[in-house]
Amino acid sequence: MMNTQNLDYLKSNLKYFGFGERLNESLESEIKAQKNEFKLTCEIPHFNNKMNFTLHFKKSGSSDMYFFNKYDAVLTNGKPELDKEQVFYINKGIGITAKEAFNLLEGRSVKKELIGKDGEKYEAWIKVDFNSPDEKSGFKLQQFSEKYGYNLEKAISNYPIKELSDPEQKRNLLSSLEKGNLQQVVIDKDNKETKFYIEAVPQYKNINIYDSKQRSVKRQNVEKDNNDVVLKEEKALKQASKDLGEPKQSNSRKKKMSL
Structure with a gap:
């Protein structure tokens, strides 16, 4: 039996x-x-x-x-x-x-x-x-x-990956990478969206990036540009200040200053 x-x-x-x-x-x-x-x-x-x-x-x-x-x-x-x-x-x-x-x-x-x-x-x-x-x-x-200290979520956050802006797509991306898949993503760099492939690299606490033909891409070429982020924030603050309007000086204050 x-x-x-x-x-x-x-x-x-x-x-x-x-x-x-x-x-x-x-x-x-x-x-x-x-x-x-x-x-x-x-x-x-x-x-x-x-x-x-x-x-x-x-x-x-x-x-x-x-x-x-x-x-x-x-x-x-x-x-x-x-x-x-x-x-x-x-x-x-x-x-x-x-x-x-x-x-x-x-x-x-x-x-x-x-x-x-x-x-x-x-x-x-x-x-x-x-x-x-x-x-x-x-x-x-x-x-x-x-x-060992490898944090996949932190590693991919260094790149302007479009899928990270949506919670469900982010979860699916992390799950796929954890299974060892070579996963296609969209990276928004210099206001241009381009498709890349990425894989998890725990040994070096980072990820590998490949172009559409699966040729290796230098990570620094697609990393978030911190300088650009700072400039955008400064520009936004200046614009906000301008929109609120600068305080005007009174006539008496102007006269005192001219004396």
Whole structure:
């Protein structure tokens, strides 16, 4: 007999991690076979790239339940020498989603809720360190916890990003960047609105900016101009003073001054 509750839970797991329902039929077939462990594979395209996934399932040694413990992710773009591979582990239903895996292998950072060795949950930005191979043919993961001091909201506030003026758009922007997405925004610079792409860079406590062709842009070229802000404020104060009108001097005061 198959544990249907366990099957339904695993199906929900797959959906949560971004694999949809494409593997449900194969998953059910493998569980019915009552193997001790099995693998499922799928491919997800991303523009000119694609992600190949191998999902690992294992049966409990003390019950009829199966667990989705990890998956292998391979980012390919047609050039085998540029393929990037990483194993992502799942701990009590918490782990990296398929889209987040793509973003990490693209070199971006993702903010996640993690579980420490003591079982306590905590939040941290993670990034694949491609300069540090691990013993499992992948790479070590760097972590930047809250103590590291990266404040994404503060970092993006240094730029005249149009979406920041709307609370809902701002929330959506922050959420997308935390998932590691390369997010399109509109920057209003010198009274000209231009589309750019931005990504979170917790390691350097800033963001990266790219033009419409995804070429790197110098941050100082699109930062808020503090001098312009000061000049605008001074101009506004002078105009306000002018609108209120300057106090007029009395004739007697003028006579005294002329003596």
